[in-house]
Amino acid sequence: MVDYIARDGVALLQVNNPPVNALSHHVRVAIEEGLKKAGQDPRIKSIVISGKGSFIAGADIKDVSKPTILELCDLIESSGKPVVAAIKGFALGGGHEIAISCHYRIAHEKSKFGFPEVDIGILPAAGGTQRFPRLVGLEAALDLIPSGRHIGAAQAFKLGIVDKVVRGDAVEEAVKFAKSIAGEPLVDRRTSQRPVMGAENAFLAAAVKLAMKKKKGMIAPIVCLSVSFMGSLLPFEQGIQVEAAEAVVVFTSGQMGALQYAFFAQRAAPKWLLPCGASFKTVKGRPIRNAAVIGAGTMGTGITMAMLNAGIPVTLVEQDRKFLDKGVSLLKLLYAGSVSLRKITQDQCDAILSKLNTAVGYKSLTNVDLVIEAVYENMALKKQIFAELDRICPPETFLWTNTSALDIDEIASATRRPDKVLGTHFFVPAYHMKLLENVRGKLTSAETVASAQMFGTRIGKIPVVVGNCHGFVGNRMLHKYVYEADFLIEEGCWPEDVDMVAENFGLPLGPFKVRDLSGLDIRVRGLLEQAKAAGIEINPATRFLNGERISLLSKSLVDKGHCGRKTGRGFYNYGKPGGKIPLNDRFIKDVIVEYCAERGIERRKVAYQEIEERLFLPLINEGFKILEEGIASKPEDIDTIWLLGYAWPRHTGGPMYYANMVGLDKIYNRICHYNELHKHSAHWQPSLLLKKLAASKTPMKDWMEVAQASSKL
Numbered sequence: 001m002v003d004y005i006a007r008d009g010v011a012l013l014q015v016n017n018p019p020v021n022a023l024s025h026h027v028r029v030a031i032e033e034g035l036k037k038a039g040q041d042p043r044i045k046s047i048v049i050s051g052k053g054s055f056i057a058g059a060d061i062k063d064v065s066k067p068t069i070l071e072l073c074d075l076i077e078s079s080g081k082p083v084v085a086a087i088k089g090f091a092l093g094g095g096h097e098i099a100i101s102c103h104y105r106i107a108h109e110k111s112k113f114g115f116p117e118v119d120i121g122i123l124p125a126a127g128g129t130q131r132f133p134r135l136v137g138l139e140a141a142l143d144l145i146p147s148g149r150h151i152g153a154a155q156a157f158k159l160g161i162v163d164k165v166v167r168g169d170a171v172e173e174a175v176k177f178a179k180s181i182a183g184e185p186l187v188d189r190r191t192s193q194r195p196v197m198g199a200e201n202a203f204l205a206a207a208v209k210l211a212m213k214k215k216k217g218m219i220a221p222i223v224c225l226s227v228s229f230m231g232s233l234l235p236f237e238q239g240i241q242v243e244a245a246e247a248v249v250v251f252t253s254g255q256m257g258a259l260q261y262a263f264f265a266q267r268a269a270p271k272w273l274l275p276c277g278a279s280f281k282t283v284k285g286r287p288i289r290n291a292a293v294i295g296a297g298t299m300g301t302g303i304t305m306a307m308l309n310a311g312i313p314v315t316l317v318e319q320d321r322k323f324l325d326k327g328v329s330l331l332k333l334l335y336a337g338s339v340s341l342r343k344i345t346q347d348q349c350d351a352i353l354s355k356l357n358t359a360v361g362y363k364s365l366t367n368v369d370l371v372i373e374a375v376y377e378n379m380a381l382k383k384q385i386f387a388e389l390d391r392i393c394p395p396e397t398f399l400w401t402n403t404s405a406l407d408i409d410e411i412a413s414a415t416r417r418p419d420k421v422l423g424t425h426f427f428v429p430a431y432h433m434k435l436l437e438n439v440r441g442k443l444t445s446a447e448t449v450a451s452a453q454m455f456g457t458r459i460g461k462i463p464v465v466v467g468n469c470h471g472f473v474g475n476r477m478l479h480k481y482v483y484e485a486d487f488l489i490e491e492g493c494w495p496e497d498v499d500m501v502a503e504n505f506g507l508p509l510g511p512f513k514v515r516d517l518s519g520l521d522i523r524v525r526g527l528l529e530q531a532k533a534a535g536i537e538i539n540p541a542t543r544f545l546n547g548e549r550i551s552l553l554s555k556s557l558v559d560k561g562h563c564g565r566k567t568g569r570g571f572y573n574y575g576k577p578g579g580k581i582p583l584n585d586r587f588i589k590d591v592i593v594e595y596c597a598e599r600g601i602e603r604r605k606v607a608y609q610e611i612e613e614r615l616f617l618p619l620i621n622e623g624f625k626i627l628e629e630g631i632a633s634k635p636e637d638i639d640t641i642w643l644l645g646y647a648w649p650r651h652t653g654g655p656m657y658y659a660n661m662v663g664l665d666k667i668y669n670r671i672c673h674y675n676e677l678h679k680h681s682a683h684w685q686p687s688l689l690l691k692k693l694a695a696s697k698t699p700m701k702d703w704m705e706v707a708q709a710s711s712k713l
């Protein structure tokens with residue numbers, strides 16, 4: 001609601017709509033009523049708009065109706081009595097638009113401003129695309145509106161968004177100020193009446209280029225740019241008409257629904273539920289007071305940094321002093337980089353590093369709440385480490401393993417506390433990437449899951465609970481995409497054909513550029529280990545493993561020294577070891593042609609649609625199998641994992657949302673089509689859940705009803 005407090009000639013309208021003071025219908029109605037009441041009361045000389053706790057985080061994304069925020073903004077700006085915005089916390093989206101419609105703005109030094117509309121697929125269409133350039137000039141507007149970026153009070157002051165920045169109580173200051181300007185003329189305080197400064201074409205071209213790079217595939221940022229620019233050439237009232245017309249384009253594009261789904265999915269994903277019924281609502285986690293990380297390689301140092309950044313004291317452990325020193329040097333170098341880039345001060349860096357301890361061997365780990373093991377992916381080694389940790393650490397210490405695919409139950413079996421063992425799958429670089437897959441084994445307790453989720457949030461991650469299977473959620477789906485990418489090359493594509501389709505779809509890099517970056521030898525090693533475990537000897541003619549089609553093309557390239565960027569050649573030619581620009585290469589094509597000829601594989605022209613379907617449909621199909629098996633507890637978890645861990649294009653919502661948008665029956669039919677053609681790839685066998693959803697024409701959001709109905713049969 002909105003509290004109306006009249007004091008000494010000032011009406012204070014204080015929005016009180018937790019958690020973020022979104023402009024829900026009743027809030028908009030109450031602001032409108034408050035403004036009218038204050039306008040009509042002769043004792044009131046000026047008005048202050050503020051929010052309890054924080055200012056206003058924008059429209060309520062779930063509730064858009066009348067009065068519109070545009071109408072409210074016009075009402076505020078046209079008020080005959082001065083209106084002052086008192087800003088603490090966030091002034092975002094519609095909240096920002098309300099603030100810039102006020103005649104004055106007083107902000108607390110820690111307040112934040114921004115137009116996040118583009119990230120939920122819309123425009124600041126409450127006059128924001130027209131008022132903002134009139135307030136800050138075209139160049140700054142074309143930078144901030146399409147970026148969705150938040151800025152602090154100091155920058156907002158520099159740009160002219162706020163009139164005064166205060167350290168104390170912004171509301172008290174605003175009320176005092178409002179009293180002092182009672183009765184003053186408002187003509188030059190109405191933003192819509194100002195001209196746009198710096199309306200130049202050059203800003204537009206540069207901004208469009210940047211938006212196409214940073215918000216690849218998204219419509220809203222480009223529309224924002226064109227509307228803001230056009231508005232700068234038109235009178236305000238005509239600019240508003242352009243804004244309204246173009247808002248319809250984005251409202252009907254399909255991207256709005258996908259981006260808003262992604263926003264809520266990301267907030268729903270950390271809310272966990274186990275098959276036994278335990279959930280985030282019923283089980284509390286144990287806070288982590290201190291921790292140890294085993295292994296000072298890339299993952300271990302990254303995880304250590306993620307914890308140090310959150311203020312958790314960490315002991316970094318290695319078996320060998322040389323490796324430990326190397327890891328610590330790397331870590332210190334990264335922090336020094338942050339200092340030189342002014343991301344942190346030297347004092348902050350020193351404070352962070354004061355919480356780092358190091359140790360050779362595990363003997364000192366007798367008083368830690370948590371150990372995260374982050375050695376390389378080798379089951380025997382991990383089991384040996386867990387057995388030793390189990391002997392040394394107190395019985396209540398959590399023992400977690402950073403693995404991207406290995407069996408959590410097998411690792412837990414090396415201990416006497418399988419209930420406290422869990423997989424923490426961090427993504428590279430671990431100090432930066434937002435996603436954390438928390439993998440529960442069959443004996444992992446609900447308290448351990450709750451603690452891992454709490455820990456994930458504390459270190460700034462979006463933690464998602466997943467079940468234990470090879471590759472968990474993310475990598476299990478990824479493997480199917482990677483397999484098909486290889487098969488497409490065998491059948492007639494070049495790496496650049498496949499990469500182009502994936503990149504056009506919205507991924508930042510196609511599968512072969514990614515492989516070149518991570519190193520071809522890594523995948524080959526994995527394949528060879530898989531073959532060894534299956535007791536199969538790989539020879540040039542091998543095309544099946546355990547009855548499943550495999551491709552040894554990467555091995556052929558690795559055998560010729562093509563390990564990717566690091567050797568200067570992989571699926572592309574980079575000119576030199578460590579080169580960054582991928583060039584198509586005749587020699588690589590010859591290797592591919594020779595590889596196919598040796599195996600009697602006839603190459604053909606593969607159509608664009610087939611490439612796209614064969615890359616993404618197996619991955620989606622696997623997502624439905626994961627849901628059906630209970631490895632993920634909701635589609636939002638799968639989509640969040642793909643959005644944050646694998647850079648899936650956000651404007652399509654995630655693989656599960658995308659499938660629903662295309663039509664589950666259509667997706668199912670195409671999977672069946674490829675299943676007929678590719679009998680040696682289990683990933684084409686359609687998911688039963690998908691089949692049922694498609695047959696019953698049930699949308700994704702009601703998947704649980706279908707899943708429950710089938711489990712009762």
Ligand SMILES: CC/C=C\C=C\CC(=O)SCCNC(=O)CCNC(=O)[C@H](O)C(C)(C)COP(=O)(O)OP(=O)(O)OC[C@H]1O[C@@H](n2cnc3c(N)ncnc32)[C@H](O)[C@@H]1OP(=O)(O)O
Binds near residue numbers: 117122126267268
């Ligand atoms: C279709 C729209 C039509 C017209 C639009 C007009 C212009 C707009 O204003 S569009 C909206 C612009 N604003 C935003 O996009 C802000 C979105 N929110 C945030 O960025 C963050 O929530 C935050 C304000 C920075 C606060 O972050 P944090 O403290 O981390 O809290 P959260 O976990 O993100 O959110 C808490 C809780 O609030 C819900 N929520 C947040 N914003 C909105 C919103 N604008 N509408 C509805 N609900 C919102 C969020 O889902 C969380 O809910 P839980 O149930 O607790 O998960």
